[in-house]
Amino acid sequence: MPLSTLADFLPAVQPWQLALICAGVTAAYVIFGMAGFGTALVAGPVLAHFIPVATIVPLLALLDFFAAATNIARDRHAADSAELGRLVPFLAAGSLAGAALLLWGRPDALQWALGAFATGYALHALSGHKPRSALPPRAALPFGFIGGIFSALFGSGGFLYAIYLAGRLDDKDRIRVTQSTLIGLSTLTRAVLFLLAGVYAQAPMLVLAAALVPAMLLGTAIGRRITLRLSREQFLRVVHGVVLCSGVLLLWRQWAGA
Structure with a gap:
């Protein structure tokens, strides 16, 4: 069971606990290295057994x-600057809207819609159905804006960017690196908010983050190496598989909390 605070946890951590945490984080960042998102799917449930849930998101x-x-x-040379230029303004606007909903709305109900959409889309994509045409550039507005909202609310908007990029780009490396760039911008926004709220002023948070950096780097490197060996079709199956898991996890959380 998790202890009440990180300050309680760190002095009492056992080697086997740290090993399990590092293994979970490594596995999570293998997924991140391959798809550019999805760490909460793997790392979240593992970390929740040992540290306070409120600590996991920051x-x-x-x-x-x-x-x-x-x-x-x-791999910055592989990022698609045109798609970044289309998505980032809407991502930023969506993040502001998501922050407002978080402060003044009731955002939990939105997880049902997000989970259902992600699950339905992933099942459709994994069925082998071929879309008749690529997504148009104007699709950046809904995918960027809604992705920004859900990134701010739940840290779970990354798969929307992945859906958009998979429907626009043919090269898997451009998809992966552009996705990583978007996630970097999105998480930077959240990290700044946590910093302003004083979350990162807690020394135990920084100590644990530093201890997990080697696991993060190892997982990311393994994921990247695997991706370089995949065809575009195999890469997209991985992405859609992560999207499916994201949707199912959102629905399960809502059902379990109901």
Whole structure:
């Protein structure tokens, strides 16, 4: 069971607990290295057994930002600047709208719609149906804006960017690196908000994040190496599989909390 605070947890951590946490984080960042998102799917449930749930989102935001920055530094030439230019303004606007909903609305009900959409889309994509045409550039507005909203609310908007990019770009490396760039911008926004709220002023948070950096780097490197060996079709199956898991997890959380 998780202890009440990170300050309680760190002095009492056992080697086997740290090993399990590092294994979960490594596996999560293998997924991130391949798809550019999805760390909460794997790392979240593992971390929840050992540390306070309220700590998980800011911790993963910090690690996601540095993982994305690592990918961008290594492969920045592969990012599609035109698609970034289309998506980023809507992502930023959506993030502001999501922050407003978080403060003054009741955002939990929106998870049902998001989970249903993600699950339905992924099942359709994995069925082998071929779309008649690529997504038009104007699709950046709904995917960027709604992705920004859900990134701000739940940290779970990354798959919407992935759907858009998969429908626009033919090269898997351009999809992966452009996705990482978007996740880096999105998590930077969240990390700044957590910083202003004083979350990162807690020394135990920074100590744990630093301890998990090697696991993050290892997982990201493994995921990237795997992706380089995949065809575009195999890569998209991985992305759609992660989208499906994201949708099912959102629906399960809503059902379990009902």
